Amino acid sequence: MFSEIITKDDLEAFRRSLLNDIQDLLANKKPESKEWLRCADVRRLLKVSTGTVQKLRISGKLKSRKIGGMHFYKLADIENMLSGKG
Structure with missing residues (x-):
């Protein structure tokens, strides 16, 4: 059976690689x-909490699309709301 000795230098080179x-x-x-x-x-x-997201949705500040009972929010709408454009 063939065996090979691994040195600390070998391990250090492997770590760097x-x-x-x-x-x-x-x-x-x-x-x-x-x-x-x-x-x-x-x-x-x-x-924020789930309730806050729901309040934003109900107040119309954050639009959503409901698909199969789940609300989905457009990232662009969130970014606009944060920047004060929406």
Whole structure:
């Protein structure tokens, strides 16, 4: 049976190579941008509760589309509301 000894230098070289590969992947990754968001996404984006999202929807400040019992919110509408345009 053939065995190979791995040294600390080998492990360090592997670590550096792995970190460089990960950094390259992260640098080339484009952020995923959704056009339509669910309530949970809106809550995270605005840092508000479900009730606040519902109040914004009922008051007409935030438009939604209801599909199959779920409300979906257009990202552009949220950005406009935050910038004061909507």
